[in-house]
Amino acid sequence: xxxxxxxxxxxxxxxxxxxxxxxxxxxxxxxxxxxxxxxxxxxxxxxxxxxxxxxxxxxxxxxxxxxxxxxxxxxxxxxxxxxxxxxxxxxxxxxxxxxxxxxxxxxxxxxxxx
Amino acid sequence: xxxxxxxxxxxxxxxxxxxxxxxxxxxxxxxxxxxxxxxxxxxxxxxxxxxxxxxxxxxxxxxxxxxxxxxxxxxxxxxxxxxxxxxxxxxxxxxxxxxxxxxxxxxxxxxx
Numbered sequence: 157x158x159x160x161x162x163x164x165x166x167x168x169x170x171x172x173x174x175x176x177x178x179x180x181x182x183x184x185x186x187x188x189x190x191x192x193x194x195x196x197x198x199x200x201x202x203x204x205x206x207x208x209x210x211x212x213x214x215x216x217x218x219x220x221x222x223x224x225x226x227x228x229x230x231x232x233x234x235x236x237x238x239x240x241x242x243x244x245x246x247x248x249x250x251x252x253x254x255x256x257x258x259x260x261x262x263x264x265x266x267x268x269x270x
Numbered sequence: 271x272x273x274x275x276x277x278x279x280x281x282x283x284x285x286x287x288x289x290x291x292x293x294x295x296x297x298x299x300x301x302x303x304x305x306x307x308x309x310x311x312x313x314x315x316x317x318x319x320x321x322x323x324x325x326x327x328x329x330x331x332x333x334x335x336x337x338x339x340x341x342x343x344x345x346x347x348x349x350x351x352x353x354x355x356x357x358x359x360x361x362x363x364x365x366x367x368x369x370x371x372x373x374x375x376x377x378x379x380x381x382x
Contacts, residue, residue, distance in 0.1 A: 198315070199362055199375050200313065202370045243312060256301040256303065258305075258364075260312040261312060262311065262312045
């Protein structure tokens with residue numbers, strides 16, 4: 157079983173739609189979670205960190221449920237420029253020390269069309 | 271933030287040869303890493319490049335195949351040794367700052 161698993165996608169949505177991605181993780185030692193965005197033939201870039209209390213950044217909302225080992229990303233009012241691969245990422249650490257070793261999910265492809 | 275550059279950006283190599291990839295960060299960072307992204311797949315961590323000591327490899331990756339150097343806090347190299355077509359992939363280095371982990375643009379390697 158992969159340590160981080162995501163919805164396989166792909167998701168094809170019209171502009172203005174709301175889309176949600178889900179992710180589960182198996183390694184309870186992963187203490188920090190992130191959503192990265194990767195455009196075609198580009199490197200991944202941090203979209204947002206994910207906190208248990210939930211956090212919002214403009215049209216993006218991320219949520220972490222530690223009890224269910226579940227992470228989500230909600231995108232509201234989708235734009236054409238949101239088309240990309242979204243990667244769910246866990247940061248392995250132990251004893252409160254981050255090792256910076258990121259574990260990536262397989263990614264979910266989002267295409268927003270006019 | 272950190273700006274990371276990699277050289278070469280791409281290469282086509284013959285099987286049995288080796289390629290060294292360079293990674294340069296525009297600021298001093300404690301943690302640097304090397305990842306591999308195989309075609310159509312997500313990123314897999316190869317190793318942590320430790321400054322002043324041997325790299326720490328993840329399961330499935332060994333030093334003889336992927337020797338890594340980290341001579342200072344801004345630079346690292348990854349060598350892909352004795353290449354085979356299965357090594358065709360994108361190799362990315364990353365650097366961790368206090369705020370986030372930044373990735374280089376990647377080196378696209380094709381082994382024929």
